[in-house]
Amino acid sequence: MHYRKLGKTGVGVSAIGLGTEYIWHEPKETVARVLFEAINNGVNYIDIFMGSPGIRDHIGDLLGSRRKDVLLAGHLGCIDIEGQYAKTRDPNTSKKFIEDFYARLRTDYIDVLFIHNIDENNEFEEAFSSGGIFEMALHMKEEGRARFIGLSAHKVSTAMRAISKNYIDVLMFPVNPAFDNMPTEQWIDPTIIDYSYSVISDNENQNRTNLYNLCMQHEIGIIAMKPYAGGWLFSEANPSSMVLTPVQCINYALSQPGVTTVVPGCKNSEEVRAALAYLEATDKDKDFSSVIDSPMWKIKGKCMYCNHCQPCPTGLDIGAVIKLVDTAKHGLTESLVAEYRALNKNASDCIQCGLCVKRCPFGVDVIAHMKVTMKVFEDAL
Numbered sequence: 001m002h003y004r005k006l007g008k009t010g011v012g013v014s015a016i017g018l019g020t021e022y023i024w025h026e027p028k029e030t031v032a033r034v035l036f037e038a039i040n041n042g043v044n045y046i047d048i049f050m051g052s053p054g055i056r057d058h059i060g061d062l063l064g065s066r067r068k069d070v071l072l073a074g075h076l077g078c079i080d081i082e083g084q085y086a087k088t089r090d091p092n093t094s095k096k097f098i099e100d101f102y103a104r105l106r107t108d109y110i111d112v113l114f115i116h117n118i119d120e121n122n123e124f125e126e127a128f129s130s131g132g133i134f135e136m137a138l139h140m141k142e143e144g145r146a147r148f149i150g151l152s153a154h155k156v157s158t159a160m161r162a163i164s165k166n167y168i169d170v171l172m173f174p175v176n177p178a179f180d181n182m183p184t185e186q187w188i189d190p191t192i193i194d195y196s197y198s199v200i201s202d203n204e205n206q207n208r209t210n211l212y213n214l215c216m217q218h219e220i221g222i223i224a225m226k227p228y229a230g231g232w233l234f235s236e237a238n239p240s241s242m243v244l245t246p247v248q249c250i251n252y253a254l255s256q257p258g259v260t261t262v263v264p265g266c267k268n269s270e271e272v273r274a275a276l277a278y279l280e281a282t283d284k285d286k287d288f289s290s291v292i293d294s295p296m297w298k299i300k301g302k303c304m305y306c307n308h309c310q311p312c313p314t315g316l317d318i319g320a321v322i323k324l325v326d327t328a329k330h331g332l333t334e335s336l337v338a339e340y341r342a343l344n345k346n347a348s349d350c351i352q353c354g355l356c357v358k359r360c361p362f363g364v365d366v367i368a369h370m371k372v373t374m375k376v377f378e379d380a381l
């Protein structure tokens with residue numbers, strides 16, 4: 001397993017995490033197979049957003065003394081009404097369900113306590129106002145019952161608001177190539193499939209990119225949910241004709257700035273193994289550059305940090321360099337400079353051979369990026 005630092009929390013998180021939404025109503029034996037396939041292979045991040053008692057009891061029982069080996073994410077504001085998912089902004093109802101989380105998971109603390117699913121401005125205001133659920137989360141953090149506070153969201157605007165106001169340590173956000181290229185309202189409602197790609201504005205694409213960069217800049221680790229776009233990316237019938245494997249989807253998500261881990265929802269141990277296959281996959285298996293064949297793909301000349309352009313004769317990690325300079329365009333920080341310094345090779349090592357430019361499927365002018373990188377970073381050193 002690879003472990004990556006979860007932004008400013010400093011905690012090491014497995015590159016592959018586990019989402020549990022597809023074993024929500026499954027019997028304990030199924031939950032056990034999925035859970036142990038994951039944690040026996042080094043997965044140490046488990047998201048349990050659901051408020052239903054069954055899944056909480058099963059995971060609490062199964063983890064037992066191994067609780068301390070994993071990071072558990074719980075969600076404040078996610079509840080269960082007669083076996084169905086629901087969300088609330090009401091502090092009393094939220095409290096009741098989060099106390100149930102502690103009791104059933106048999107734990108005194110939650111590693112990442114998310115303010116659950118805030119997509120609209122009015123929800124944001126309600127949750128983050130005085131007496132709201134964010135204030136409750138802060139109290140729980142002060143008491144040592146929550147180590148870190150996160151926000152789960154599907155829209156850029158509320159996520160950016162929380163980060164800019166320095167409210168959160170972690171962001172849970174959907175990251176996949178389909179959502180990065182589609183207008184939000186179309187993937188939030190999957191029944192809308194008869195759409196015109198022309199309605200995608202550069203602005204929307206740009207906003208998601210800006211959000212990832214903002215997270216990297218503020219050292220907010222992103223937990224990438226929906227890496228497969230709910231399985232949509234596996235289907236030949238999807239309207240984007242963008243068809244990828246789990247390994248390609250995971251590589252895409254993990255390549256984006258700020259992303260620490262992916263949390264695919266797995267309904268059986270085979271699906272866990274399909275995600276873990278990323279760890280042993282070859283560069284060819286991980287290559288997601290076929291996305292550019294989709295009529296949906298609108299991003300031209302923008303680095304996807306895939307390193308399809310490697311090897312570089314001077315040993316530059318091209319994707320890593322460009323990711324840093326893309327983020328620094330939104331503001332140079334000490335941590336970005338430190339990351340740049342820590343690279344084995346810097347932009348000034350580029351001999352402008354142009355090999356990478358010929359190999360890049362996304363039409364990126366790498367040499368121009370290296371020149372900008374030198375200006376941005378090496379003038380600052």
Ligand code: SF4
Nearest residue numbers: 303304306307309360
């Ligand atoms: S320059 Fe092109 S090939 Fe290289 S990392 Fe960026 S997108 Fe990938």
Ligand code: SF4
Nearest residue numbers: 312350351353354356
């Ligand atoms: S142009 Fe620069 S970055 Fe690209 S392969 Fe050549 S030396 Fe490496």
